[in-house]
Ligand SMILES: Nc1nc2c(c(=O)[nH]1)N[C@H]1C(S)=C(S)[C@@H](COP(=O)(O)O)O[C@H]1N2
């Protein structure tokens with residue numbers, strides 16, 4: 001294992017790792033997420049995008065905004081303005097993947113409601129409850145970007161296609 005992998009390795013099983021093109025790769029345990037300013041989501045119905053199936057109603061989540069964690073790790077800036085063509089790939093521990101763009105998170109109202117949740121209806125969530133849970137509260141159908149057991153956020157800077 002090289003030194004880069006040692007830094008990126010989760011400190012504990014439930015840690016969330018920010019890796020890729022961030023200025024400082026970081027790892028957050030559940031308790032570390034609670035040290036940041038928190039936001040509370042509106043209660044919502046979890047509904048699958050593919051089948052439109054109602055899954056369950058969800059009490060208000062509390063968590064830290066994804067933009068807060070990204071800012072802590074530092075947006076890429078080795079080339080001026082490259083942060084604006086950055087995409088963030090979020091992965092669950094099971095390999096489930098969803099994407100966000102810099103514009104979406106930092107330059108639209110969607111970003112204000114994207115959180116990494118560690119509490120629901122006033123109750124602390126643990127790994128068995130799926131924590132930490134990535135949740136995008138402004139999505140039309142919330143289930144796809146409701147990632148249980150979020151493990152990693154990778155920053156990728158897109159380049160010209162040809
Ligand atoms: N980690 C993880 N989160 C996930 C998924 C997944 O496969 N893995 N599937 C998503 C989709 S498409 C749906 S419909 C819901 C299913 O929620 P449930 O497992 O509570 O029924 O979880 C979402 N979050």
Ligand SMILES: [Mo]
Nearest residue numbers: 048049050143
């Ligand atoms: Mo789904």
